[in-house]
Amino acid sequence: MKLLLNINRADDTAIRPGDDIQGTLIISGIASQKQPQCTATIGGRLMISVPPQVAGPKIDNAVYTLFEETKQLNYENRSGKNNPDDDVLFMPFNFRFPSHINCSKHPHPCQFPPSTNVHEGNSRIRVEYYITAAVDRHIFGGLSNKKRVAKALQLSSNCSSTTSPASSSIASLPITLRQKDYTERLQPRPDGLPAYTPSIHVQVVHPQPPVFVRGQANPIRFNVHSPSEAIGKIFVRSININFKTSTIAAAGSTAQRVDQDASGVKLPTLIPIDSEILELDTSTWGRLSMLSLRPTFESCLMQIKHTAEISVGISVGPQGSIFHTSSRFDMVVMDPPPSYEEI
Ligand SMILES: [Zn+2]
Numbered sequence: 001m002k003l004l005l006n007i008n009r010a011d012d013t014a015i016r017p018g019d020d021i022q023g024t025l026i027i028s029g030i031a032s033q034k035q036p037q038c039t040a041t042i043g044g045r046l047m048i049s050v051p052p053q054v055a056g057p058k059i060d061n062a063v064y065t066l067f068e069e070t071k072q073l074n075y076e077n078r079s080g081k082n083n084p085d086d087d088v089l090f091m092p093f094n095f096r097f098p099s100h101i102n103c104s105k106h107p108h109p110c111q112f113p114p115s116t117n118v119h120e121g122n123s124r125i126r127v128e129y130y131i132t133a134a135v136d137r138h139i140f141g142g143l144s145n146k147k148r149v150a151k152a153l154q155l156s157s158n159c160s161s162t163t164s165p166a167s168s169s170i171a172s173l174p175i176t177l178r179q180k181d182y183t184e185r186l187q188p189r190p191d192g193l194p195a196y197t198p199s200i201h202v203q204v205v206h207p208q209p210p211v212f213v214r215g216q217a218n219p220i221r222f223n224v225h226s227p228s229e230a231i232g233k234i235f236v237r238s239i240n241i242n243f244k245t246s247t248i249a250a251a252g253s254t255a256q257r258v259d260q261d262a263s264g265v266k267l268p269t270l271i272p273i274d275s276e277i278l279e280l281d282t283s284t285w286g287r288l289s290m291l292s293l294r295p296t297f298e299s300c301l302m303q304i305k306h307t308a309e310i311s312v313g314i315s316v317g318p319q320g321s322i323f324h325t326s327s328r329f330d331m332v333v334m335d336p337p338p339s340y341e342e343i
Pocket of ligand 1: 106108299
């Protein structure tokens with residue numbers, strides 16, 4: 001007996017909540033006259049793997065069923081097919097992917113988390129959706145022969161985040177320009193410096209709200225603020241933009257967070273700082289790689305959040321030692337809107 005599961009989606013086409021999914025289970029090589037019992041199941045699960053050093057000896061993997069629906073399958077009478085002589089059976093079915101999940105944490109319906117597979121060391125968060133079909137064939141005297149076939153579904157959930165992203169300067173670079181011995185220097189990380197110390201810092205000029213579209217080169221604009229006494233003496237030597245994605249999942253008593261880093265822009269450069277505010281825009285370099293981050297998501301089961309960090313390398317003179325100052329901001333990533341709606 002051979003099973004084949006066909007669904008009306010290409011493997012890489014994402015489905016969305018509320019979509020209709022049609023499929024056919026094809027069974028071939030049935031020798032016996034007796035027709036087998038067949039079922040199809042659609043479902044989804046969230047799996048959280050917690051490393052033993054965090055979980056302790058008792059907990060390891062938590063599996064949380066998001067939903068599951070099973071249907072009995074019937075034979076389709078296709079003309080020319082399902083002949084008595086033919087040993088191939090076609091069993092069509094259809095499911096509607098639920099539009100919301102009934103979660104236990106609050107009375108409102110919740111959004112399904114998108115298909116996810118992230119890990120960091122032994123910590124792993126997976127969200128899987130699937131269609132399976134099972135064939136239960138009686139052989140002799142109460143014995144049965146069960147066979148299964150499964151297909152993964154990719155779910156994309158595009159949900160607008162309600163939190164307002166915030167920008168923060170995480171490091172400013174104090175500058176000391178000494179007149180006496182004609183040496184000028186920059187200092188790395190400030191520690192307990194008085195507020196009046198002249199310093200260089202990076203300020204992000206992000207769109208409002210800072211929404212970035214997946215698969216596109218999204219320009220990032222930022223300003224380098226410098227004290228007036230440093231103008232003409234300091235240079236921007238490098239620009240690095242990195243993205244950090246945090247995936248947080250919680251189900252039952254298990255919660256886990258997985259952080260991932262992705263490089264955006266890595267640009268060695270030599271730009272003289274000739275004004276107190278130097279405006280920079282990544283689109284002018286044409287070097288910003290296509291954004292491939294997963295869409296931002298927020299529900300009580302799972303959160304996907306992104307932060308961008310801009311790090312600017314500065315030196316006194318074009319060849320001096322490079323010190324870094326940086327700024328960080330929360331960003332919202334969305335899928336591009338579909339070019340047309342399917343009818
Ligand atoms: Zn909920």
